[in-house]
Each structure stands twice: as C-alpha cells, then as structure tokens.
Amino acid sequence: xxxxxxxxxxxxxxxxxxxxxxxxxxxxxxxxxxxxxxxxxxxxxxxxxxxxxxxxxxxxxxxxxxxxxxxxxxxxxxxxxxxxxxxxxxxxxxxxxxxxxxxxxxxxxxxxxxxxxxxxxxxxxxxxxxxxxxxxxxxxxxxxxxxxxxxxxxxxxxxxxxxxxxxxxxxxxxxxxxxxxxxxxxxxxxxxxxxxxxxxxxxxxxxxxxxxxxxxxxxxxxxxxxxxxxxxxxxxxxxxxxxxxxxxxxxxxxxxxxxxxxxxxxxxxxxxxxxxxxxxxxxxxxxxxxxxxxxxxxxxxxxxxxxx
Numbered sequence: 001x002x003x004x005x006x007x008x009x010x011x012x013x014x015x016x017x018x019x020x021x022x023x024x025x026x027x028x029x030x031x032x033x034x035x036x037x038x039x040x041x042x043x044x045x046x047x048x049x050x051x052x053x054x055x056x057x058x059x060x061x062x063x064x065x066x067x068x069x070x071x072x073x074x075x076x077x078x079x080x081x082x083x084x085x086x087x088x089x090x091x092x093x094x095x096x097x098x099x100x101x102x103x104x105x106x107x108x109x110x111x112x113x114x115x116x117x118x119x120x121x122x123x124x125x126x127x128x129x130x131x132x133x134x135x136x137x138x139x140x141x142x143x144x145x146x147x148x149x150x151x152x153x154x155x156x157x158x159x160x161x162x163x164x165x166x167x168x169x170x171x172x173x174x175x176x177x178x179x180x181x182x183x184x185x186x187x188x189x190x191x192x193x194x195x196x197x198x199x200x201x202x203x204x205x206x207x208x209x210x211x212x213x214x215x216x217x218x219x220x221x222x223x224x225x226x227x228x229x230x231x232x233x234x235x236x237x238x239x240x241x242x243x244x245x246x247x248x249x250x251x252x253x254x255x256x257x258x259x260x261x262x263x264x265x266x267x268x269x270x271x272x273x274x275x276x277x278x279x280x281x282x283x284x285x286x287x288x289x290x291x292x293x294x295x296x297x298x299x300x301x302x303x304x305x306x307x308x
Contacts, residue, residue, distance in 0.1 A: 005287065006112075006286075006287025006288060006292070007233060007287065007288065007289075007290065007292075007293060008108075008109060008112040008120060008121075008124070008233070008288035008289070009120065009121050009124040009233060009234045009235065009236065010121060010233055010234065011117035011118050011120070011121040012118070012121035012122060012124070012125055012234075013080070013081050013118060014077060014078040014079065014080055014081075014086065014122060014125070015078050015079040015080075016077070016078040016153075017076075017078050017079055018153075021076070021150040021151040021153055022149075022150060027076055027151050030076065030079075030085035031062070031074075031076075031085070031087065033084075033085055035084045035085075036061075036062055036084065036085045036086075036087065037059040037060065037061065037062075037080075037084055037085070037086050037087070038059070038060050038061075038062060038064075038065035038074070038086070038087045038088065038089055039058050039059060039060070039077075039086065039087075039088050039089075039119075039122060039123055039126045040058075040060065040065060040068055040069050040088075040089050040090075040091050041088065041089070041090050041091065041123070041126055041127050041130050042069070042091040042092065042093055042094045042099065042105055043091075043092065043093030043094065044093075044127065044131070045093070045094070045105045045106055045107060045108070046058050046105065046106070046108060046111065046123045046126070046127070047060075047068060047069075047091075047094075047099050047103055047104070047105050048103070048104055048105070048106075048111070048115060049064075049102055049103055049104075050102055050103070050104050056104075056114065056115060057115065057116075057119065058111075058115055058119050058122075058123055059086070059119065062087075065087075065089060067100075068091065068099060068100065068103065069089045069090075069091035072089050072090060072091055073089070073090060073133065073148065074087050074088065074089045074152075075087065075088050075129060075130070075133070075148060075151060075152025075153075076151035076152055077122065077125060077126060077129070077152075080118075080122075081118075086122065088125075088126035088129065088130055088152075089130075090130040090133065090134060108120065108123055108124060108127060108236065109286075109288050111123070112288045121234075124234055124236040125234075125236075127236040127238070128166070128168075128234070128236040128238060128239035129152060129153075129166060129239075131236070131238040131239060132166045132167065132238070132239060133148065133152070133155070135238075136155055136164055139157035139159065139160060139162050139164070140162075140164065141157065141160055141162040142157060142159050142160040142162070144157055144158065144159035144160065145157075145158075146158075146162075146164060153165070153166065154166075166239070167239065168234075168239055168240065168241050169201055169202075169239060169240045169241070170201070170202040170208075170211075170240070170241050170243055171199055171200065171201050171202065171235070171240045171241065171242050171243065172199065172200060172202060172208055172211045172212045172215060172243050172245055173197050173198070173199035173242050173243065173244055173245070173290060173291055173294070174197055174198055174199070174212045174215070174216060174224075174227070174244075174245040174246065174247045174294075175197040175245075175246055175247070175291075175294040175295060175298055176197075176198070176216055176220075176222055176224060176246075176247040176248075176249050177246060177247070177248065177249060177298060177303065178248075178249035178252060178266065180268055180269055181266040181267060181268055181269075182266070182267060182269075182272060182295070182298050183197075183198070183216075183220065183222060183249065183254070183264060183265075183266055184196060184197065184264065184265060184267055184272075184282075184295075185197075185198055185219065185220065185256070185261045185263065185264035185265075186261065186262060186263055186264075186282075187260070187261050187262065188262050191283065193282050193283045194282065194283040194284070194285065195263075195265070195267075195275075195282045195283070195284070196284075196285045196289075196291040196295075197244075197291045197294050197295065198215060198216055198219050198220065198261075198264075199215070199242070199291075200214075200215030200218070200219070201240075202243075208227070208229075208243060208245070209227040212224055212227045212245050212247050213227070213247075216247060218257055218260070219256065219257050219260045219261055219264070220254050220255070220256055220257075220261075220264050221251075221253065221254060221255035221256075222249055222250075222251055222252070222253075222254060223249070223250040223251040224247040224248060224249060224250060225247075225248045225249075225250045226247075226248040226306040226307065227245050227246070227247050227248070227306070228245065228246045228247075228303065228304040228305065228306045228307065229243070229244070229245055229304065230244040230245060230246055230290075230293075230294055230297060230303070230304055231244045231290060231293065232244060232290070233289075233290040242290045244290045244291075244293070244294050245294075246294065246297075246298070246303045246304060246306075248306055252266070254266070267282075269298065269299050269301070272284070272295050272298065272299040273299040273300075275295075276292075276295065276296055276299060
C-alpha cells in the first residue's frame with residue numbers, strides 16, 4: 001500500500017542485509033567502498049548538507065562524516081535501493097558554533113519535505129537505533145559494559161553473555177467516533193489550539209484492542225467497543241510504533257484525567273474538515289503525524305469497517 005502523502009518516516013526502502021550482519025569482513029568491505037555513505041545524528045538532530053550538489057542531503061561521504069563526527073561509534077543500517085552501503089554515527093549535540101559551513105541541523109519532523117522522503121525515513125531509523133545504543137551502554141542483567149555486535153543490531157555483554165536487542169514501544173493512537181462525531185483532545189505540550197486523537201503505550205499482557213479501550217477510558221472516561229485498525233507509523237521519539245485505530249464509542253460523557261490531557265471534546269465531521277483546511281476554531285495535527293490521517297479519514301468518510 002502506498003504511503004499517505006505527507007506522512008513521515010514510512011518511506012524506508014533500505015535492505016537491512018540481516019543475513020550478512022555477523023560477517024565482520026563483509027561489513028568492513030562495505031565500509032571501505034568508495035560509494036559508502038553515512039548519516040549523522042548530532043545529539044538528537046540529524047545533520048544535512050545545504051550546499052551539496054544536488055543537495056540538500058543527509059547522506060555524507062565517509063571522509064566528510066569523519067570530519068563532522070570524528071572517532072565516534074558507527075553502525076551499519078543496510079544497503080539503499082542503489083546498493084550503496086549506509087552507515088550511521090552518533091555525534092555530540094551541535095554547539096553554538098554550528099556544524100560547519102554548508103552544514104545544518106534540525107528537528108527530524110521539520111525536515112519532512114525539505115529532504116527526500118526516503119532520507120527522512122532513513123534518519124528516523126538511525127535516530128531510533130543510535131538512541132538505543134546511547135542508553136544501553138551497560139548490561140541490564142549484570143551491569144557490565146556491553147559491546148555493539150551484528151553491525152549494530154545487537155549488544156552483547158562480555159561478562160555474563162547476555163544479548164540485548166533494540167526495542168520498539170507500541171503505541172495505540174485512536175480516533176473514537178460516535179455517529180457523525182469524533183473525540184479529540186489536547187495536551188498542555190501541544191502547540192496552541194491544536195487537538196488530536198488520544199494515544200497511549202500498550203502495556204504488557206494487552207491486546208491492541210484492550211490497550212485502546214483502557215487508554216481512552218483512563219484519559220476521557222469514554223467507553224469503547226469495537227476497534228478497527230487504520231495504519232501504522234514508526235515514530236523515532238525515541239523509538240515507538242504508532243498503531244492508528246478507529247474506536248466505536250459506547251458512552252458520550254467526557255471526564256478527563258487532567259494529569260494526561262487538559263481538554264477533550266466531541267466535534268463533527270464538518271468541524272474536522274474545517275480544521276484540516278486551516279479554517280476551524282481549532283488546529284488539526286500536521287500531515288507528518290498519523291493523527292492527521294485518522295482525522296482526515298473520518299472527515300472524508302473513509303474509516304475502515306469495524307469487525308464483528
């Protein structure tokens with residue numbers, strides 16, 4: 001299924017070469033290739049060249065990457081659609097002096113549209129993986145230092161032999177509907193005037209449907225019956241998988257949990273359509289986020305059918 005226009009981080013077509021990751025000689029051979037490329041995450045923001053031809057791009061030649069991020073840990077992401085090896089480096093945050101002439105940095109969401117979709121998705125993968133490496137330097141079983149193996153897709157403890165794999169945290173994000181109305185809410189951290197669908201992490205021992213019902217009830221006191229899947233989106237903050245759903249409301253009276261959200265309300269299809277057009281009394285999420293596409297699907301009467 002083609003990616004929805006504007007939806008960020010879903011255009012990753014990289015071949016992760018999982019059968020070759022244990023072959024250190026092969027990895028070193030890829031690193032030595034003249035066409036090998038490197039993406040750099042400085043702190044939590046990617047670097048990109050603004051004056052490169054054809055530019056702008058976040059894909060750097062190895063010599064440039066070594067100049068921008070010297071002597072830092074590097075992992076292998078995979079081969080791009082042209083067969084070029086792609087590596088990733090985690091560098092310190094960019095200071096007041098900047099990253100260098102012709103080099104910029106910025107929030108990954110803001111780069112959607114400024115860089116090719118495939119590069120933005122590649123940067124999302126790199127950000128998630130490098131964030132995991134940064135926070136898992138030590139074995140969670142015995143506390144000894146761990147080492148990067150499998151070209152970066154695992155960390156091993158040399159002391160107790162424990163193996164540690166990258167984690168992805170599932171999040172259900174749900175637009176609850178009641179006939180011609182939908183439930184939207186806002187958090188205090190949102191930009192002024194913006195409302196979105198409700199979301200929360202899936203807890204151990206839950207199905208996706210159970211997580212939807214629990215999260216919606218905890219945050220709004222609305223009971224949800226049937227649940228339909230809409231789509232999903234990797235979300236590298238730091239490493240989540242947003243699972244977009246539509247929920248069927250079984251109750252209508254809203255009582256919010258003020259520790260989670262500051263306001264929630266029922267709105268009509270027409271009000272949502274106006275918000276999407278930038279003409280409403282509240283703002284809709286930007287197209288980079290899956291919440292925008294859940295709202296648009298409902299406003300345009302394109303929600304998936306509920307199963308029995």
